Amino acid sequence: NILNRSPQNVYQEFQPFSFFLTKVADIPQKFNTKGAMSLKDILSNSMGVLKSSCHFNFMFDIKWLMSQYPADFRKLPVLLIHGEQGRSETDLKSEASDYANITLCRAALDIPYGTHHTKMMLLLYESGMRVVIHTANLIDNDWHQKTQGVWISPFFPPLKNSSDKGDSTTGFKADLLQYIAAYRSIKLTPWEKHIQSHDLSSANVYIIGSVPGRHTLNNKHNWGHLKLKKVLSERGPDSGLVKNWPVIGQFSSIGSLGPNKEAWLLNEWGQSISVCKSEQNGTLLPSKLNLIFPSLDNIRLSLEGYNGGGCVPYSIKTASKQPWLVQFFSQWVSEGRGRSRAVPHIKTYARVSPDGSQAAWFMVTSANLSKAAWGSLEKDKSQLMIRSYELGVLFLPQCFGCKNAFNVSSRLEEVVGTSPVFPLPYDLPAQTYQKGDRPWLIDVPCMDKPDTFGTMWCPP
């Protein structure tokens, strides 16, 4: 009886990719019973008997967060890694002061306009640990009626002997420790020790992280789009197979990307994201780039109506500087997952076949389409400047028993035969904006077309 399945059952059923969406209220239940998890599911004792946990995130509702833990786990130690400063840090501290078991750790944000955007859970159990990398803030609204992505690691057992490295073929453990070390915070030392003392060899994804800084020399390729380029040029697809395959970017916010499509989008970010094995740089043609970003109507007709656009902060000020971007846009369509009306707060990137049946790689991350998140090259490309903390995981076919590409589908019933089908969050092929469609802009009033609730949008 599928209604009595434990979260552990739901987890087991969705292997080997372990890439879930969050449950969405008020859609047909069949879209929530397979391949979907709530925060309560992730924290449930069926996933492990918790000893302590650590949340890296951008927004926290502490009272709500604690209510997502099973009652027996609500007194266990919790470390929250945040980026709040000044008055909002004071507010977070006072909210946390009601809970003796909660400790706060502020991530340094030394470069202006950077955010602590990373969304990760470290879960220490009685007999092991898990890592969860996702896209949802720790507030009720992010887990209610939005499309969010969640990668849940295997259960990592303790190392049998401390001389073993306990890393995977993807270097997951070393890369995770390198990411955490970048915080340079003594409050994270216990978690570094937990990770060091566990066997992460079963991890089958690559870590792609960003940390604020001006990264040069040996550090330049550790982060952002240069890390993605490094992994793809070492272990990515053969150019012979994928040179005509489009890149799909899908995100919920957009930064200022420069005066034209060539400057950063195609000739910097594009050359990294489209690189193939053994290439120095990729070549991304405009016709081979699809950017899935919610249209005004995607938001207007969403389950939340215009309010759903509150987490899609693309401003008219930024958009008006880059009218050349609209040519790349496609709508958010997710009929296969029952989530066409669940506003996408998820961020994903992929290289897919023209017919949309295969992917050469897939990535879920906190990173939106911005220089702040992915980095921008400076000083004659000698340094990569990144403003924010970001974290994502990259799925490569060879880690899942596939030679060159995964079969992919957003229609979960298409679990065909032997080779595993990667569960896409959105439908392919991408559906470009129709005539009259425009991207959602958070600060532009909409007085002529009522939303799901008959309301207009009158931004403050």
Ligand SMILES: CNc1ccc(C(=O)O)c(C(=O)O)c1
């Ligand atoms: C300026 N702060 C944010 C901008 C965009 C996003 C997003 O993810 O779209 C978030 C977030 O929700 O973490 C914060």
